[in-house]
Amino acid sequence: KQEVTQIPAALSVPEGENLVLNCSFTDSAIYNLQWFRQDPGKGLTSLLLIQSSQREQTSGRLNASLDKSSGRSTLYIAASQPGDSATYLCAVRPGSNTGKLIFGQGTTLQVKP
């Protein structure tokens, strides 16, 4: 059974810091891995999707990497800003054709001005 873990559960950093969020999964047979952002009381915003054959994806100040063999992904946020404060969720799509996403518990990030 696929399990997804995110560490740390919460993180507080001063503005301007570069930071890394971690995601690990137990079964390396995945279609893709997706990183989302969720603001309080809101839905999920897709940030980056890494296909199983890819090693990383970049969008602006965000860079996500994938090491499928070791069951790990990281989300790197450069030059953090207070507007980056949110909960970040990673989700894996298992090695089947269901479209089902299995989510980690999330990392709640606070960036202090």
Add this chain to the structure above:
Amino acid sequence: DTEVTQTPKHLVMGMTNKKSLKCEQHMGHRAMYWYKQKAKKPPELMFVYSYEKLSINESVPSRFSPECPNSSLLNLHLHALQPEDSALYLCASSQELGQGNQPQHFGDGTRLSIL
């Protein structure tokens, strides 16, 4: 602005009421999903529709009844809910189930409270 629109944003209902949640997308996506999210927990998949046919039911109680009347619209009919069903209900869509390189796009959800 989200491209997946959910209505209503908030819903309060009694345990004997019947209500429906609505989800709409105009991105031409053929896969649509319902998720349930409890406070401080990640979303959990409930149902998946592919080309307007139910593809996955994650053993959801029958008091939740999904419907996909056309390719742009997804409903979730609610009847005789329990207080533990109070949660944020999220709708999502993606191009097709078989395409592993396409992200799921989420709406802002309906916050449901059962009295």
